[in-house]
Amino acid sequence: MATAELLKRVPESVSTAFRNKKVLITGGLGFIGSNLAQALVGLGAKVTILDALLPQYGGSHFNLQGIESQLELVDGNILDDELVEKLVTGTNFIFHLAGQIGYLDAKDQPLTDLDFNGRGNLIMLEAVRRQAPKARLMFSSSRLVYGKIQSLPVTEEHPTNPQSLYAIHKLLGEKYYAYYAHNFEVGGVSIRIPNPYGPRQQMKHSKYSIVGWFVRQAMDGETIKIFGDGSQQRDYIFIDDIVDACLRLIVQGQAGEVYNVGSHEKLTFNNMVDTILQQVGSGQKQNVSWPKDYEKNETGDYVADTSKIEQAVDWKPQVNFADGIAEMVQYYRENKQEYW
Ligand SMILES: NC(=O)c1ccc[n+]([C@@H]2O[C@H](COP(=O)([O-])OP(=O)(O)OC[C@H]3O[C@@H](n4cnc5c(N)ncnc54)[C@H](O)[C@@H]3O)[C@@H](O)[C@H]2O)c1
Numbered sequence: 001m002a003t004a005e006l007l008k009r010v011p012e013s014v015s016t017a018f019r020n021k022k023v024l025i026t027g028g029l030g031f032i033g034s035n036l037a038q039a040l041v042g043l044g045a046k047v048t049i050l051d052a053l054l055p056q057y058g059g060s061h062f063n064l065q066g067i068e069s070q071l072e073l074v075d076g077n078i079l080d081d082e083l084v085e086k087l088v089t090g091t092n093f094i095f096h097l098a099g100q101i102g103y104l105d106a107k108d109q110p111l112t113d114l115d116f117n118g119r120g121n122l123i124m125l126e127a128v129r130r131q132a133p134k135a136r137l138m139f140s141s142s143r144l145v146y147g148k149i150q151s152l153p154v155t156e157e158h159p160t161n162p163q164s165l166y167a168i169h170k171l172l173g174e175k176y177y178a179y180y181a182h183n184f185e186v187g188g189v190s191i192r193i194p195n196p197y198g199p200r201q202q203m204k205h206s207k208y209s210i211v212g213w214f215v216r217q218a219m220d221g222e223t224i225k226i227f228g229d230g231s232q233q234r235d236y237i238f239i240d241d242i243v244d245a246c247l248r249l250i251v252q253g254q255a256g257e258v259y260n261v262g263s264h265e266k267l268t269f270n271n272m273v274d275t276i277l278q279q280v281g282s283g284q285k286q287n288v289s290w291p292k293d294y295e296k297n298e299t300g301d302y303v304a305d306t307s308k309i310e311q312a313v314d315w316k317p318q319v320n321f322a323d324g325i326a327e328m329v330q331y332y333r334e335n336k337q338e339y340w
Pocket of ligand 1: 026027028029030031032033050051052053054055057058059060076077078079096097098099100101116140141142143193194195196201202208209
């Protein structure tokens with residue numbers, strides 16, 4: 001779906017809210033942030049991006065292709081509280097996406113994870129409380145806050161027992177937003193994202209996105225390894241559905257609340273791999289046994305219940321996995337040299 005098509009989905013009550021408004025996107029060179037930036041520039045927002053382009057993450061200047069001259073890009077870190085305070089001043093909307101993004105990396109770099117996913121949010125919220133108390137914010141949390149899944153589909157009331165430091169700190173971030181909403185009326189909402197995929201996702205390694213990595217392997221004619229029998233269900237969500245949800249929630253979501261997003265598709269791991277192989281037309285798959293480290297983090301099946309966001313902002317996922325993968329494959333065929 002091109003940006004223009006995505007924007008047609010956004011109701012006028014939401015799209016007009018951004019026109020000529022100042023929007024800050026932290027982590028805006030990355031996968032989710034750059035797709036948001038493309039949409040927001042299309043909606044006539046005055047976009048500023050704060051990104052440190054840290055090499056281990058998915059940021060890339062190429063992600064802003066076509067809109068570079070229509071926004072301001074600030075090279076800086078979310079832990080720089082003076083800079084953050086300066087940037088939020090006079091800003092209407094803040095999508096706070098910069099963070100440590102790998103649950104496996106959090107184990108090796110626990111303090112970096114706490115800094116980026118804990119303190120980074122507190123710095124942002126304090127800056128908003130002091131300099132832009134009327135601004136609306138959105139925080140990108142993760143479905144991993146739930147931990148081992150006890151009942152499906154997973155509602156926002158499902159117990160949260162995070163199994164990684166990454167997820168513990170994401171939950172901490174959510175609590176900060178709820179605290180600032182209730183105590184200072186800061187208008188922040190959190191979105192719990194499951195497995196996102198789509199154009200502008202990093203394809204350099206397998207740590208952050210299994211779908212991206214499998215698309216790359218298939219395009220390179222390699223063998224995709226599936227741990228176990230591949231029967232576990234996951235919720236893979238296309239980037240345009242996430243962008244649509246973020247735009248609606250930051251305008252119309254209830255401050256202090258958390259919202260699931262998900263695809264409704266109930267795909268197994270095997271279905272996911274088969275669809276990728278089919279859409280790419282090359283590569284093969286092989287089932288292998290689970291390595292030790294992975295099993296500890298295995299959460300069981302995950303399917304999000306999305307009634308809350310559907311009722312709150314009239315959002316529904318609209319891109320099925322096969323169509324999303326087809327669009328993703330086309331994007332990487334055209335731009336492979338920028339991402340491999
Ligand atoms: N991709 C996923 O699987 C997934 C799932 C759930 C939630 N999320 C969350 O969504 C957000 C965005 O993820 P993404 O997939 O777009 O990641 P990404 O790696 O593509 O982009 C992250 C961007 O943030 C920047 N960044 C990181 N730390 C920074 C810091 N301290 N200061 C300034 N810039 C910094 C990086 O340079 C990068 O450009 C993250 O908070 C992530 O935890 C992602």
